[in-house]
Amino acid sequence: MAAGADPTRDTPELYSESPPDTLSMRTFGFWLYMLGDSLIFTALFVSYGVLQNNYAGGPTASAVYTPFHFLFESVLIYFSVFSVAMGMRGLARGKRSALMLWFCLALAAGGIFLGIEIYDFNSQVALGITPLRSAFLSIYFTVVGTHGLHVAVGLLWIVVMLFQVGLKGFSAAVIQRLLCLEIFWLYQGFIWACVFTFVELWSAI
């Protein structure tokens, strides 16, 4: 038999001539990072579960929450995630203008989401509903505020990517950042599904 081994053999490939697929590896690495980031929220949801009834004579959950605002915020954040996914479809088809249009819609929806949250926080603080009032209010502002902070960072990221796509086009580095942004924004939708259910809806039961 010739020196060459049987090409159909099923052994692991220990050495490969082809360069590593950095785009896949970095995207997967960012996926793992976001799974780790979710653990922050796990810790916060645990604290919420422990502290949610510690009103210390202050306002209760039903006095603080505005259910229809939460519902409207859900529509907005899911639309924003959907828009970024549609923008990435523009990337797949190589259409810069489609991506920028959808990202602008995502930015608008995310901006309104954050605006409602800030408006709610402001009107609560004006009524004396502050994080200092009780353990329940501390954890409520921390959970919702941490998610809001993530959304704010994501919106900034979308703005930066709009400029980069506009100025640099679809270069390899820009495509890598867009893939990571899509993963980041997707996770904000997941976290919001948990905030909406376990913070707002559960307390209304």
Next chain:
Amino acid sequence: MLDEDKEALEHPEVQIGRKASSKIIGYVISLLLTALAFSLVYAHALPGPALQGVIAFLAGAVICVQLYFFSNVDLRHSQRWNLITTILTIPLFALMIGLSIWLFYELALRVQISAGLF
């Protein structure tokens, strides 16, 4: 356009997001599930613990729907490790939440003057 840019644009990670229909379906299902959870709670359609279980299930469904339709995490070979790592993180979430709540619940019972005040 540089070769590496062209390669990145044709990469499976990018091309996987080509279908518009799956994204629209994902968004519509997410909205329907959210509206269902909200209206169930609004109408107090079930007794408390059952309702909590149902809407927790609906939240999980929203996440699965978005994972599948927006991010295309499925059984495809290229997406396999995303799926495996996500599924293997679920026990971490469950252990952290379940054990901590249990611990603090038992602690609260033991430090009350009379058990049952909690």
